[in-house]
Amino acid sequence: MNKYDVIIVGAGPGGIFSAYELVTNAPDCRVAVFEAGHSLEKRRCPIDGDKIKKCIGCKSCSIMSGFGGAGAFSDGKYNITNAFGGTLYEYIGRQKALDLMRYVDGINMEYGGEGTKLYSTAGTEFKKICMQNKLNLLDASVRHLGTDINYIVLENLYAFLKDKVDFFFDTPVHNIEVLGDAGEGYRVNTEAAGYECDKCIVSVGRSGSKWMEKVCDELNIPTKSNRVDIGVRVELPAVIFSHLTDELYESKIVYRTQQFEDNVRTFCMNPKGSVVNENTNGIITVNGHSYEDKEKQTENTNFALLVSKHFSEPFKDSNGYGESIARLSNMLGGGVIVQRFGDLIRGRRSNPKRIEEGMVVPTLAATPGDLSLVLPKRILDGIIEMIYALDKIAPGTANDDTLLYGVEVKFYNMEVKLDEHLETLHKGLYIIGDGSGVTHSLSHASASGVYVARKILGEL
Numbered sequence: 001m002n003k004y005d006v007i008i009v010g011a012g013p014g015g016i017f018s019a020y021e022l023v024t025n026a027p028d029c030r031v032a033v034f035e036a037g038h039s040l041e042k043r044r045c046p047i048d049g050d051k052i053k054k055c056i057g058c059k060s061c062s063i064m065s066g067f068g069g070a071g072a073f074s075d076g077k078y079n080i081t082n083a084f085g086g087t088l089y090e091y092i093g094r095q096k097a098l099d100l101m102r103y104v105d106g107i108n109m110e111y112g113g114e115g116t117k118l119y120s121t122a123g124t125e126f127k128k129i130c131m132q133n134k135l136n137l138l139d140a141s142v143r144h145l146g147t148d149i150n151y152i153v154l155e156n157l158y159a160f161l162k163d164k165v166d167f168f169f170d171t172p173v174h175n176i177e178v179l180g181d182a183g184e185g186y187r188v189n190t191e192a193a194g195y196e197c198d199k200c201i202v203s204v205g206r207s208g209s210k211w212m213e214k215v216c217d218e219l220n221i222p223t224k225s226n227r228v229d230i231g232v233r234v235e236l237p238a239v240i241f242s243h244l245t246d247e248l249y250e251s252k253i254v255y256r257t258q259q260f261e262d263n264v265r266t267f268c269m270n271p272k273g274s275v276v277n278e279n280t281n282g283i284i285t286v287n288g289h290s291y292e293d294k295e296k297q298t299e300n301t302n303f304a305l306l307v308s309k310h311f312s313e314p315f316k317d318s319n320g321y322g323e324s325i326a327r328l329s330n331m332l333g334g335g336v337i338v339q340r341f342g343d344l345i346r347g348r349r350s351n352p353k354r355i356e357e358g359m360v361v362p363t364l365a366a367t368p369g370d371l372s373l374v375l376p377k378r379i380l381d382g383i384i385e386m387i388y389a390l391d392k393i394a395p396g397t398a399n400d401d402t403l404l405y406g407v408e409v410k411f412y413n414m415e416v417k418l419d420e421h422l423e424t425l426h427k428g429l430y431i432i433g434d435g436s437g438v439t440h441s442l443s444h445a446s447a448s449g450v451y452v453a454r455k456i457l458g459e460l
């Protein structure tokens with residue numbers, strides 16, 4: 001059958017929760033999901049840390065693509081907040097955004113997440129301690145599923161959906177055609193065939209950013225450039241941050257630098273976690289995750305320190321700027337570079353001997369090097385300032401042996417012009433999740449999927 005009521009492009013959280021909401025509420029609705037990557041059980045990153053230590057650039061990156069999207073092997077930190085993770089609330093309102101995030105959290109609990117802990121900044125002493133040290137702790141509730149439970153939730157969701165939805169894995173969509181006049185539907189073309197639908201939901205995430213730009217160009221959908229976040233991943237002994245992570249799990253802290261008044265912020269904190277490579281369009285950057293299962297936990301905690309860069313006329317290619325910096329680190333290090341904080345402030349590169357002699361055992365096999373040859377001075381100065389600021393609330397952060405991996409880049413899709421229903425100027429064509437530039441998190445992406453599905457359900 002080549003005709004559907006709804007076609008969803010991309011099987012990340014946005015696509016999955018659109019499909020879930022549609023088939024749960026309208027069992028007769030014919031839904032197809034096209035996914036460039038593999039089915040969940042076939043997703044496997046070849047880096048085994050033994051024979052293969054570095055990213056070999058697979059055609060379809062199993063970390064970023066496939067059922068579950070970029071979130072499949074993530075730490076499964078499900079943040080329920082409007083303070084970060086996207087600007088969905090600007091389109092649908094703050095309360096609605098929070099309600100949808102809580103609704104998805106409930107589904108995650110039903111499909112395997114039951115028993116996982118919901119942490120919250122509310123009522124803790126840390127807000128005050130941070131403030132006293134010129135640090136701003138953002139308000140949030142965070143459910144930590146962990147990489148393992150997150151995977152189980154995805155397995156269960158797939159088991160529920162597989163007989164109700166036609167899944168096409170390893171099937172990238174080439175382009176989308178508008179059929180006839182406004183509202184007549186769409187043809188979604190893959191290499192092998194074309195499929196028609198009344199409504200189309202595009203949820204291609206960060207890995208689909210280049211493709212998304214092409215589609216917007218072809219369909220004359222206006223876009224504007226978004227920001228890029230550049231920084232490093234910090235790895236240190238878990239005990240240094242344990243007073244914060246035991247109570248909050250993740251603390252999103254913002255520091256305003258004295259030198260340039262730039263904001264530097266913590267991002268994606270992984271207590272007892274591992275640092276990992278990330279491949280975006282062939283460029284190797286760094287990320288982190290951790291397991292709920294104690295057997296798989298490490299002695300270290302990792303988190304990113306990031307600075308946002310926005311560009312305007314005449315240069316608007318924020319992602320291109322981030323890519324160039326990441327390429328530089330790939331050129332110098334053959335991938336990700338690791339440096340001891342003590343080496344960085346003494347102006348010397350790290351070498352394998354110094355790393356080996358240090359207190360922190362790296363969880364990622366990266367190339368010892370010098371991050372000052374890669375990161376712009378202003379960004380690096382901000383990161384160093386913030387490490388000293390964090391040292392006041394978590395003494396030991398600025399130890400010589402603290403490891404910095406670079407570079408970490410958060411690429412944001414350009415922001416697509418959408419109305420309050422996340423609908424484009426083409427009636428029935430919706431763009432959601434990270435691919436829209438509106439969200440940058442599991443919770444916001446999933447919530448955007450439910451929101452659009454409900455809008456479509458109202459029109460069926």
Ligand SMILES: Cc1cc2nc3c(=O)[nH]c(=O)nc-3n(C[C@H](O)[C@H](O)[C@H](O)COP(=O)(O)OP(=O)(O)OC[C@H]3O[C@@H](n4cnc5c(N)ncnc54)[C@H](O)[C@@H]3O)c2cc1C
Binds near residue numbers: 066070074171
């Ligand atoms: C290592 C890692 C850890 C993370 N940890 C967290 C975390 O703990 N908490 C958090 O909130 N967020 C985390 N994130 C971010 C989070 O995973 C994303 O915000 C979220 O997955 C976005 O969902 P999405 O559905 O919009 O897009 P994605 O999850 O990116 O899914 C998009 C899917 O579309 C597919 N696709 C792309 N182009 C096409 C095409 N042309 N045709 C067909 N399919 C296509 C891709 O293969 C992909 O599977 C992490 C990301 C990574 C990489």
